[in-house]
Amino acid sequence: MSDDWALATRLVHEGAMRSQFGETSEAMFLTQGFVYDSAEEAAARFANEAPGFVYSRYGNPTVAMFEQRMAALEGAEACRGTTSGMAAVTAALTAALKAGDHVVAAGELFGGCRYIVETYLPRFGVETTLVEGKDLAAWEAAVKPNTRVFFMETPTNPTLALVDIAGVAAIRDAKAPGAQVVVDNVFATPLWQSPLALGADVVVYSATKHIDGQGRCLAGAILGREAWIKDNLDVILRQTGPALSPFNAWVMLKSLETLPLRIRAQTETAARVADALATHPAVKRVLYPGRADHPQAELAQRQMKGGSTLLAFSVDGGRAAAFRAANALKLVKLSNNLGDAKSLLTHPATTTHKNLTPEAREAAGIDEGLLRLSVGLEDAGDLIADLTRALDAAAMKVRQAGE
Numbered sequence: 087m088s089d090d091w092a093l094a095t096r097l098v099h100e101g102a103m104r105s106q107f108g109e110t111s112e113a114m115f116l117t118q119g120f121v122y123d124s125a126e127e128a129a130a131r132f133a134n135e136a137p138g139f140v141y142s143r144y145g146n147p148t149v150a151m152f153e154q155r156m157a158a159l160e161g162a163e164a165c166r167g168t169t170s171g172m173a174a175v176t177a178a179l180t181a182a183l184k185a186g187d188h189v190v191a192a193g194e195l196f197g198g199c200r201y202i203v204e205t206y207l208p209r210f211g212v213e214t215t216l217v218e219g220k221d222l223a224a225w226e227a228a229v230k231p232n233t234r235v236f237f238m239e240t241p242t243n244p245t246l247a248l249v250d251i252a253g254v255a256a257i258r259d260a261k262a263p264g265a266q267v268v269v270d271n272v273f274a275t276p277l278w279q280s281p282l283a284l285g286a287d288v289v290v291y292s293a294t295k296h297i298d299g300q301g302r303c304l305a306g307a308i309l310g311r312e313a314w315i316k317d318n319l320d321v322i323l324r325q326t327g328p329a330l331s332p333f334n335a336w337v338m339l340k341s342l343e344t345l346p347l348r349i350r351a352q353t354e355t356a357a358r359v360a361d362a363l364a365t366h367p368a369v370k371r372v373l374y375p376g377r378a379d380h381p382q383a384e385l386a387q388r389q390m391k392g393g394s395t396l397l398a399f400s401v402d403g404g405r406a407a408a409f410r411a412a413n414a415l416k417l418v419k420l421s422n423n424l425g426d427a428k429s430l431l432t433h434p435a436t437t438t439h440k441n442l443t444p445e446a447r448e449a450a451g452i453d454e455g456l457l458r459l460s461v462g463l464e465d466a467g468d469l470i471a472d473l474t475r476a477l478d479a480a481a482m483k484v485r486q487a488g489e
């Protein structure tokens with residue numbers, strides 16, 4: 087594959103390995119094991135002296151095609167697929183850490199990620215400090231002599247607040263050289279944000295979201311330097327077993343061919359929906375990284391190449407009005423998932439973020455009227471009409487209650 091070809095071209099062709107049949111579309115290798123021509127050949131593969139696969143927990147041709155295409159997309163030296171996004175996060179962090187090490191992480195994390203850093207890693211003697219993601223001084227103050235990992239997600243779920251990746255990487259360089267900056271890049275998507283170019287060492291994905299893009303399979307990916315992956319990560323993946331299924335890898339591999347088209351269309355629609363919601367009298371505020379009124383618009387400009395397929399907005403009238411608006415939707419579906427072709431809406435305070443204390447929710451900006459929208463591939467006009475009608479209905483009830 088030529089490195090000169092543009093990303094769109096490489097996402098269609100990169101990593102393709104054809105069998106003796108010369109199939110056009112990449113094949114799905116649903117096999118656990120591989121047979122050898124001779125005992126000597128088996129011995130050579132086990133000794134790493136001959137190329138080839140030995141067992142699908144270690145590697146599989148369809149999974150390898152997905153990994154190579156993902157690495158091209160991210161501009162990373164290497165990629166490893168995993169069975170889910172959480173498997174990717176857990177493997178990446180455990181590969182970088184041992185008992186006695188310290189992690190600094192943004193507190194605004196996907197629930198599972200927060201559990202791993204706050205509860206799971208400390209069980210094995212890893213110390214963690216959670217900071218407010220946007221406060222670089224807090225990141226710096228949290229560094230200790232044994233800090234080995236900085237972990238963040240940006241934009242964050244559900245308020246689309248940003249963390250300055252290059253800023254955290256500079257703190258790593260100054261105060262903890264050699265520590266790993268690990269970025270969960272799910273919300274930004276590989277199209278709109280390149281953490282490795284901003285100084286991160288490792289990028290993790292839930293491929294379940296935009297990479298599948300049609301709400302079908304779970305998968306994850308870990309990307310970074312080849313030496314780190316070979317020396318630190320591979321042994322963890324091989325021996326703990328979060329191997330990506332070849333079927334799911336095939337779905338993801340084919341999805342990568344259309345990723346730029348989908349993400350561009352969904353982002354364009356999300357921007358139009360955000361602008362329309364901002365003018366609705368029942369909406370108190372809209373949070374969208376592509377808008378000039380985003381609290382960190384300057385950082386969004388600097389760090390992201392595009393807006394987002396996600397937005398959040400707060401409805402006047404709290405939980406009751408938010409529920410009324412949600413229940414009045416006809417086209418937009420209610421679901422906590424995201425990155426689907428179908429537009430999905432969730433009320434974070436009672437679903438994805440219900441386990442936070444009310445104080446923690448308030449600190450994170452998750453008020454009772456807040457709704458998070460993942461924008462799909464539907465027509466922008468249809469989505470705006472559906473949301474406007476639902477908000478009109480919610481506002482009417484608020485006015486009646488006020489009378």
Ligand SMILES: *Cc1c(COP(=O)(O)O)cnc(C)c1O
Pocket residue numbers: 170171172173196198199239243270272273291292293294295304305306
């Ligand atoms: C969904 C998600 C995960 C977890 O991914 P799974 O594929 O569901 O395991 C991790 N981080 C973020 C930001 C997510 O949105």
